Amino acid sequence: MREKKRNLTKNKAKLSINNKTYEFPIYKSTEGESVIDISKLHSIANIFTYDPGFTSTASCESKITFIDGEKGILRYRGYDIEELAKKSDFIEVVNLLIYGDLPNNKQLKKYKRLITRHTLLHDQIINFFQGFRRDAHPMAMMVGVMGALSSFYQDTLDIHDAHQRQEATRRIVAKSATIGAMAYKYSIGQSFVSPKNNLSFSENFLHMCFSNTAEEYKISPILSKAMDTIFILHADHEQNASTSTVRLAGSSGANPFACIAAGVSSLWGPAHGGANQAALEMLEEIGTSKNIRKYLNKAKNKKDPFKLMGFGHRVYKNYDPRAKILKNICQKVLNHVGIKNDPILKLAIDLEKIALREKYFIDKKLYPNVDFYSGIILRAIGFPPEMFTVIFAIARTAGWTAQWTEMIEDPIQKIGRPRQLYTGNKPLKYGKNRSKKNTR
Ligand code: CMC
Numbered sequence: 001m002r003e004k005k006r007n008l009t010k011n012k013a014k015l016s017i018n019n020k021t022y023e024f025p026i027y028k029s030t031e032g033e034s035v036i037d038i039s040k041l042h043s044i045a046n047i048f049t050y051d052p053g054f055t056s057t058a059s060c061e062s063k064i065t066f067i068d069g070e071k072g073i074l075r076y077r078g079y080d081i082e083e084l085a086k087k088s089d090f091i092e093v094v095n096l097l098i099y100g101d102l103p104n105n106k107q108l109k110k111y112k113r114l115i116t117r118h119t120l121l122h123d124q125i126i127n128f129f130q131g132f133r134r135d136a137h138p139m140a141m142m143v144g145v146m147g148a149l150s151s152f153y154q155d156t157l158d159i160h161d162a163h164q165r166q167e168a169t170r171r172i173v174a175k176s177a178t179i180g181a182m183a184y185k186y187s188i189g190q191s192f193v194s195p196k197n198n199l200s201f202s203e204n205f206l207h208m209c210f211s212n213t214a215e216e217y218k219i220s221p222i223l224s225k226a227m228d229t230i231f232i233l234h235a236d237h238e239q240n241a242s243t244s245t246v247r248l249a250g251s252s253g254a255n256p257f258a259c260i261a262a263g264v265s266s267l268w269g270p271a272h273g274g275a276n277q278a279a280l281e282m283l284e285e286i287g288t289s290k291n292i293r294k295y296l297n298k299a300k301n302k303k304d305p306f307k308l309m310g311f312g313h314r315v316y317k318n319y320d321p322r323a324k325i326l327k328n329i330c331q332k333v334l335n336h337v338g339i340k341n342d343p344i345l346k347l348a349i350d351l352e353k354i355a356l357r358e359k360y361f362i363d364k365k366l367y368p369n370v371d372f373y374s375g376i377i378l379r380a381i382g383f384p385p386e387m388f389t390v391i392f393a394i395a396r397t398a399g400w401t402a403q404w405t406e407m408i409e410d411p412i413q414k415i416g417r418p419r420q421l422y423t424g425n426k427p428l429k430y431g432k433n434r435s436k437k438n439t440r
Contacts (some may be wrong), residue, residue, distance in 0.1 A: 009034060017045055031066055048419045055314075058239075060247060061410070064097060064402055065238040072318035076236055077101065085325050090201050090231040090395070091115055094173055097236055097402035098166075118174035119195035119204065121182070122152040129186050138183035138390045139268045145179045146172075147261030157255040159408055168256040169401035176260075176397040177201065180390045181208030187386070202228035205394070210382060222336045223381050226329050230374060233322040234392050236399025238315075242266040242273065246400045247407050251416040256404060263400045264393050270309070273371075273396070276388035279310030280344070280375030288343070289350040300360045308355065310372030317365035326373040333380045345376050 007028040013036040015022045022045050025037045035058045042048055051057045066075045074081040077096050084093055088102075095103045095111045103111060128148055132141050149171070150157060156168040182192050185208075193208045203224045210217035237243070245266035250259040267273035286295050298306040313320060334342050352368050355361045378388050407413055 015041075015045075017047060020045070032068060042419070048421070050421050053314075054239075054244070059244060059416070060239065060407065062238065062403065062406060063100065064406060065236045065399070067238055067315050069313070069315035069317050072316060072321050072324075074237070074321050081233065081321050082325060085229050085232050088232065090228050090235070090398075093232050093235050094398040094402075097398050098169060098405060115170050115174045115201070116195075116197040116204075118171045119178055119197060121175055121178050125152065125179075125182075126192065129182055129192075132186065134187060134189060136187070138180070138187055138386055139264065139274075139393070141183040141186065142176075142179060142390055142393055143261055143264045143268070145183075146176070146264050147258055149175065150255045150257035153257065157257075159250075159253060159255065165256070165405060165408065169405060172256060172260050172401050173397045176394045177205045178208060180387070180394045181205060183390060184209050184383075184387055200224065200228070202231060206381075209387075220336065222332065226333045226377055227381065229325065229329060230377065230391065231395040231398075233325060233370060233374075234395035236396070236402060239403075240272065240314075241269070242396065243399060243403050246404050248416040250404045250407055251413065253415075256401070259404055260397060260400050263396070267393050267396060268389060273389045273392040275309050275369070275371040276375045276378070276392060277385040279371045280379060280385050280388070282309045283344050283347055283351070283375075286347060286351070289347055292347075292351050292354050295351075296355060296358060296360075300358075308351075308366070310369055310375075311355065311361070312364070312366040313369045316367060316369065319367045320369040322370035323368040323372055326370065326377060327368075330373050330376050330380075333377050337380050339380060342376070342380070344379075348372065348376060 006025075009026045009028050011026055012023040013026055015024065022041070024041070026034050027037060028034050038049055049057070064077060066078070067073065076084060076093065077100055079088075079096070079102075084096075088096075091112050092103065092108055094115070095108065125145060125148070128145060129141065132144070153168070153171055156164045156171060158164045178195055185192050190212050193211045193213075195204050196207055197204070199207055199219070203219045206219055206224060206227060207217055239247075242263040246259045246263040249262040250256070254262075270278045282295075286292065295306070295308070298304045299308045299311075330345055334340070334345060352372070356367070360366075374392075375385065375388050378391060379385070383391065
């Protein structure tokens with residue numbers, strides 16, 4: 001492994017195993033927890049660490065996103081999410097995440113042009129869409145088409161060429177919105193709408209989703225600002241499941257489109273990006289505030305697989321700052337579309353209020369996360385629940401590509417290869433002990 005200068009603390013971590021003591025360096029982070037470097041543990045002590053779900057393991061070094069889960073803080077490259085949501089726009093945030101600082105006006109203008117140059121998809125991708133069933137989940141199309149981009153854009157597959165890497169990241173961000181909109185149009189049986197490069201990223205996405213051959217969609221500044229804020233809030237979230245998947249896939253040298261397709265797959269699950277769809281469906285199932293108690297009891301019952309979707313987080317043990325911003329936008333968007341008293345929003349607010357008074361949720365520090373309110377806004381804009389995770393994926397292409405780039409450019413980058421605690425059989429003789437179960 002190549003050496004890298006790190007911010008060492010004076011202290012060392014000591015680990016005693018069978019009367020032998022081993023010492024490990026501790027690196028200081030700019031903010032947040034320090035880390036013990038145990039990368040030499042196996043070679044010096046012939047033992048592994050065991051940490052399912054990486055609850056105590058830093059899998060990489062990163063300068064991109066900082067979260068303080070106890071205080072409910074989220075920062076991209078040092079900037080508070082609240083400030084970015086108010087003052088920035090999505091493409092500026094993409095630029096910030098990828099390049100490390102805020103662009104000046106000239107750089108931003110140029111970057112917007114570079115992104116919009118890539119909003120179109122290769123014409124043959126239309127044939128690709130036509131192979132999907134109309135009733136397929138749009139995330140199924142997203143996974144497939146994202147991976148397929150590697151067959152169309154072969155001039156940006158060389159991960160060792162910095163220019164190709166940058167071009168690939170711009171293609172991924174720009175084309176993800178077009179793919180997402182096409183997946184939506186395909187699922188509702190309408191023809192695809194071409195991107196319009198004079199529009200902003202968010203306006204263009206709304207245009208591609210809601211214009212049709214007979215009618216141009218009139219873009220409301222309130223809705224496009226809400227859409228843009230949703231994109232900003234979902235742009236990155238340090239080493240979550242899908243980002244770690246992108247990094248792991250990329251660590252083998254796989255091309256960027258394949259890596260991002262792996263991230264889309266990981267995001268799809270209901271414990272991760274799929275929670276926004278699940279949260280709205282849960283609110284619809286609960287139906288009325290009268291049923292809240294019944295569902296809270298289900299959530300608390302360990303024998304019941306039901307969880308309060310849009311609640312809880314691996315890192316936030318406080319209110320998710322993204323949920324706070326979205327809660328504030330909700331009413332504005334609902335008023336704008338003419339829903340003065342949305343029963344689903346009322347139910348969500350009641351549910352939050354009651355849950356946050358319950359001992360179970362207080363003790364486990366379970367608060368609303370980003371997925372609790374985003375679905376209510378997206379539904380008011382006009383999206384069906386199946387599109388919510390697609391929208392999350394479009395936004396997260398920013399973080400995935402920034403994290404993938406950081407990983408490739410890290411001098412100590414090596415293939416990710418976790419170890420295991422093996423608890424299977426010891427050596428067996430073939431043919432003896434055949435299974436007696438009839439259940440497989
Ligand atoms: N409803 C009821 N109980 C919960 C919930 C919930 N939503 N979330 C966590 N718990 C309980 C969990 O059962 C466990 O109890 P115990 O200690 O008695 O076994 C305890 O709280 C700790 O939870 P955990 O599952 O060990 O925590 P985790 O860090 O592994 O999981 C999570 C985090 C987000 C997967 C989980 O909170 C969850 O499944 N929430 C619902 C799905 C959701 O909203 N996901 C979106 C996350 S934010 C956006 C994103 O990152 O994609």
